[in-house]
Amino acid sequence: MESLVTEWLPLPDVAALLDIPVTRVHSLISDRSLLAFRIGERKIRSVPAEFFVENDVLDSLKGTLVVLSDAGFSDEEAISWLFTEDESLPGRPIDALKAGRKTEIRRRAQALAW
Numbered sequence: 001m002e003s004l005v006t007e008w009l010p011l012p013d014v015a016a017l018l019d020i021p022v023t024r025v026h027s028l029i030s031d032r033s034l035l036a037f038r039i040g041e042r043k044i045r046s047v048p049a050e051f052f053v054e055n056d057v058l059d060s061l062k063g064t065l066v067v068l069s070d071a072g073f074s075d076e077e078a079i080s081w082l083f084t085e086d087e088s089l090p091g092r093p094i095d096a097l098k099a100g101r102k103t104e105i106r107r108r109a110q111a112l113a114w
Contacts (some may be wrong), residue, residue, distance in 0.1 A: 001076060002039050004083045008046035011036065017055055033062045035075045048079060050094050060102035064093075067106050071113035081109075 002008075014034070015022045028034045029047075034057060036045045051058055068078040082094040089096055093105045 001037060001080060004080060005048045005050070007049035008037075008039050009049050009052075010044050010046050014047050014052075017052060018057070019055065028057070031062075032065045032069060033057060035065060035079055037076060037079055048083070048094075050083075050098070053098065058097060060097045060100075060105075064097060064102060064106055064109060067109040068112075071109055073112075081112075 009017065011022055011025050014025045018025070025034070025047075029036050034047050034051060036047050038044065039046050051061055053059075064082075065078060068081065073081065082097075083092055085092055093108070096105050
């Protein structure tokens, strides 16, 4: 997982980026607006940096994460799917989301449930 995502932000860094308390970051993770994964030797809970655009969470992320969760994906599987190259896109689903192609990505995520 750590090699799939090139840059991770520990939760305090996410709080600083969004200018909110760390407790609010925990809430964003709980309500599936963000996903976190324990990385590194110390297993620090961190969020992929590509989940953010400037100082905000990528708009299309929450709905996509909910669709992936409804399709039965664990947090780790969802992160892996978002950051794995897909030749049919082409590219990674996270890149397509950042390019404004949320409908296509959500449709693909829904199809994974079948």
